[in-house]
Amino acid sequence: MYPLTTYHLHQIFNELDRNKDGLVSIDELMSLLTRLGLHAKRPELELLVGDDKALNLFNFIFFYQSLNNIIVEENRDQIKERHLESAEDDDLRKAFGVFDLNGDGFISCEELRIALSRLGLWDEKSCGRDCMQMIGVYDTNSDGLLDFEEFKEMMSMDSLESS
Missing domain, CATH: 1.10.238.10 (EF-hand)
Incomplete structure (x- = not known):
């Protein structure tokens, strides 16, 4: 216009x-x-x-x-905000892909454990945290897996600040 x-x-x-x-x-x-x-x-x-x-x-x-x-x-x-949200989603999708090892669109407990181990963030001896508990905090539909939206919520700044 x-x-x-x-x-x-x-x-x-x-x-x-x-x-x-x-x-x-x-x-x-x-x-x-x-x-x-x-x-x-x-x-x-x-x-x-x-x-x-x-x-x-x-x-x-x-x-x-x-x-x-x-x-x-x-x-x-509004255009700037949409662009920033889109760029943020792109970055989150790439990060999601690091954890979704088989590419099925979900992060399982085993995928989480393997990815965290590869990143040097998981040590069975010192960590001792069960990955099912980690997933369970953000698994809103209780299927034992994290989908992208649940992963996005987990990675949001609000979630990180309240941890």
Whole structure:
């Protein structure tokens, strides 16, 4: 969606200015926002519009540009967040593959033990922890295996911080 031009904004302004006084009142502005599916409260608009309780053409254009900048920034943030989540999932899938030795989409107790041993993180003598217990903490469906989503939960920062 492209930003509106000054010409288009002038046309919209003229349509909104029902009484043709050269101003768009808060009521007229609320009507527009409601038609667009945006619900603003009167006190919020009064703060934005100021003491005059109406917008002239110049202030209407500024109001639009401010709203547009907020929307563009929010969209940019959402795109960045999705990209970061996607990159994080890719890294986690690679890590999952290190443990899913047979490639069946699950990490079994034996695969966990072998992978941890290869990484030098498992020692039968000193560790003494049962891998079934390790898996059991995150095995939400109690099948004795970790699928990717369970592995993802195990590797999440919240889980690591609470350990």
